[in-house]
Amino acid sequence: MAKKLSKLQMAQQKAEAAAKKTNQKIDELGKHTSALYTALTQIQSLFDRIRNVPEENRLKYEKLKAIRVNWKQQAEKIELEYKKAEVKAAGQGAAGIGAGVAVAALGPTAAMGIATTFGVASTGTAISALSGAAATNAALAWLGGGALAAGGGGMAAGSAFLALAGPVGWAIAGVSVVASGLMFFKSKGDKERLENVYTLISNRDIKSYELAIVELSERIARIIDESGKLNEAIAKIETFGTDYTSMTEAQQYELGAYVNLMEASTMLLVNPILGLQPKYSEQDFEKLCAAESDLYRSYFASHKTMVISMANLLYKIKLDDKDRKLLAKSLKKNKDFLSSVHMSKKEFDADDVTMVERALSHKYQYSAY
Numbered sequence: 001m002a003k004k005l006s007k008l009q010m011a012q013q014k015a016e017a018a019a020k021k022t023n024q025k026i027d028e029l030g031k032h033t034s035a036l037y038t039a040l041t042q043i044q045s046l047f048d049r050i051r052n053v054p055e056e057n058r059l060k061y062e063k064l065k066a067i068r069v070n071w072k073q074q075a076e077k078i079e080l081e082y083k084k085a086e087v088k089a090a091g092q093g094a095a096g097i098g099a100g101v102a103v104a105a106l107g108p109t110a111a112m113g114i115a116t117t118f119g120v121a122s123t124g125t126a127i128s129a130l131s132g133a134a135a136t137n138a139a140l141a142w143l144g145g146g147a148l149a150a151g152g153g154g155m156a157a158g159s160a161f162l163a164l165a166g167p168v169g170w171a172i173a174g175v176s177v178v179a180s181g182l183m184f185f186k187s188k189g190d191k192e193r194l195e196n197v198y199t200l201i202s203n204r205d206i207k208s209y210e211l212a213i214v215e216l217s218e219r220i221a222r223i224i225d226e227s228g229k230l231n232e233a234i235a236k237i238e239t240f241g242t243d244y245t246s247m248t249e250a251q252q253y254e255l256g257a258y259v260n261l262m263e264a265s266t267m268l269l270v271n272p273i274l275g276l277q278p279k280y281s282e283q284d285f286e287k288l289c290a291a292e293s294d295l296y297r298s299y300f301a302s303h304k305t306m307v308i309s310m311a312n313l314l315y316k317i318k319l320d321d322k323d324r325k326l327l328a329k330s331l332k333k334n335k336d337f338l339s340s341v342h343m344s345k346k347e348f349d350a351d352d353v354t355m356v357e358r359a360l361s362h363k364y365q366y367s368a369y
Contacts, residue, residue, distance in 0.1 A: 008198050011202035014202070018206050022213055026110070029219060033112045035227050036223050037269065039227050040068055043237065043262060050243070051245075052243060053244045057256060057259055071116075076108075116219075117273045194327065204315070208276075208279075230261065233261060279315035280312045285300070287366060289301065291362060292362075305341050307356055311356050324357075328353050332349070
């Protein structure tokens with residue numbers, strides 16, 4: 001007879017299933033963003049052919065073109081970095097890494113889905129305050145979590161990606177890896193207490209995934225709608241000729257409306273899926289440091305990676321003194337965790353958990369206004 005699953009195991013299974021479903025939605029989003037990008041490129045090439053377009057209109061769609069090109073470059077970079085990570089992880093001899101990664105195999109459309117999910121602003125900075133390499137790492141961490149959730153390479157695949165991705169990885173795929181520290185506890189009471197903390201984290205993540213799935217579905221529906229409108233616009237513009245001054249007033253007005261349509265469509269490509277942004281970002285950390293006294297600021301500055309990582313893990317999780325001690329004891333034994341936050345076993349203790357809670361309470365305060 002199968003052994004009855006614990007409350008934590010059930011929550012983790014549910015979180016993994018939700019993560020897998022979210023990954024599938026991101027992949028689906030990628031297929032639609034790819035079609036939207038193609039339609040936007042087509043309409044752009046038609047606009048490029050038209051002479052004597054008023055300067056303000058031209059500037060507007062040139063700016064949109066730059067945003068789209070940047071988004072495409074980000075997607076290509078994610079695809080490339082993922083392949084590099086795959087090779088690196090395989091080289092480190094992570095057992096079953098091939099199987100785990102194959103589940104979240106990353107083609108160009110999946111990379112586009114990820115580029116949209118994590119959001120790329122026109123400056124090339126991810127809107128979630130992750131830029132360049134960090135945004136790529138967030139995407140890789142997400143996929144690491146996805147490979148982990150889908151089975152296959154399991155823990156080895158997951159931890160290889162987490163080592164690569166750093167704190168964001170811990171936020172996304174953290175519980176499955178961090179909870180492995182439970183086996184070190186002999187006291188049943190301690191183990192149950194810690195299991196409760198991890199169950200709360202898993203349940204919080206399930207809610208995040210479920211909301212993200214709704215958000216992804218809504219984005220896909222809007223993209224399908226906008227792609228249809230763009231294709232109609234393409235057919236119309238082809239009949240307008242190539243000289244703006246020779247067009248009727250109605251056609252000129254319509255062209256202006258199409259520039260607005262291009263703008264709205266481009267935003268669907270680059271605006272992030274809010275439900276999948278880090279719960280505690282670099283911006284939150286900067287606000288914290290700006291508000292703190294020199295003593296606290298000095299601590300936070302020298303423990304930045306750990307604070308952001310743990311704040312993501314413990315966001316909206318209430319702990320008492322015993323929980324803090326047990327959590328610290330569990331994490332102290334986790335080499336993957338310690339190396340990802342650049343701390344040694346001797347350096348990390350319950351006081352660090354208390355400092356993370358201080359950072360979080362600051363975020364809760366300013367988020368309330």
